[in-house]
Amino acid sequence: MLVNLGIGIPTQVANHLPAGLHVFFQSENGLIGTGSIPEEGMAHPTLTDAAGQPVTALPGASTFDSAMSFGLIRGGHLDLTVLGGLQVDQSGRLANWTIPNKMVPGMGGAMDLVSGAKRVIVAMQHVAKGASKIVKRCTLPITSMRPVDLVVTELAVITFCDGRATLLETGPGVSVDQVVAATDAELVVPANIPEMSL
């Protein structure tokens, strides 16, 4: 399975893989088989991740140019991407690349990843500065028209499989009412919502 992790919370995914699951991590700067941070003194200036930081390469790794890297992403070869988010709306559209006039970093590979990966998971905080990040409609410029598959926050797991935000799980010790109160989007709440098992 080929997986691309975004910067921030998504990077943590690599530290919580189930035993026995073999995953190749891609760094879009041109590496499959991205490993952990090198031990002190073992960093190589031309072995880096998409944040420009030194990494290691695992056995079976491969390197390639940016055209190949984005061919993998757009061409249906990337099984999963986990990305950070600024807002997700109730139809699953993600905004994660700019806050106009405030934060203009450029979209980098985000638009290609959301448009091209087979499955898109957003890992983010549920609420920022008192405002829900799961909104009726994105007020920030969106990253792609393609809806994401799943949002995972500290409060809930929400799916968008049928075009509507549907609660799948609550966080440990979090009630359904707490999730609903922290969610601006219209949330479909089926009966018997299980708690996340960590």
Next chain:
Amino acid sequence: MHTISLGQTVRMIPDGASVMIGGFLGVGTPERIVDEIVRQGKRDLTVIANDTATPDRGIGKLVAAKVLRKAIVSHIGLNPETQRQMMAGDLEVELVPQGTLIERIRAGGFGLGGVLTQTGIGTPAELGKQRIEVDGKPYLLETALRADFALVQAFIADYLGNLSYALTARNFNPVIAMAAETVIVSADNIVPVGVISPDHVVTPAPIVDYLVANA
């Protein structure tokens, strides 16, 4: 292919030229050519590259020294100086999705007028672009990019100009080498012909115009 000194290399680049530069956050950028561009005080260059690195590194140095008139890049998030100059109207920045940017360059180097991609549809990246439907699916027409110069960093160059690259320092380098009128290469190692086996040549020698001599 000609071997050339660093100073001569940069004297070939006139003010106002368009320049593609390899590198991803400075990794795989021909740093000594960048330094010489700053030293010679070039002005009004248009740079086409993945990003503008950090203010003290790679293309970031060109931003800091106000060498650039325009940057066509996918990411400026680690260079606050690029953002500041952009907001102040001193530097024109065209932000392009990374996969679209590399394909536009590839198209320029491969004799294509452009590419069709679904990336960017319905987002600000669609502004001013034509939508084309193929087999019932919408795509954006992204036009080809070429430049006057490509500044390439290789890991190994042989005396004829065959190139191979190192790990993640490859990134945009072999693609820009196809898309410029004049291709200039800086290499970590310059070796006799034959040291790079034919299977491991990534950029073939006839593509390269100038190899910068090592100091």
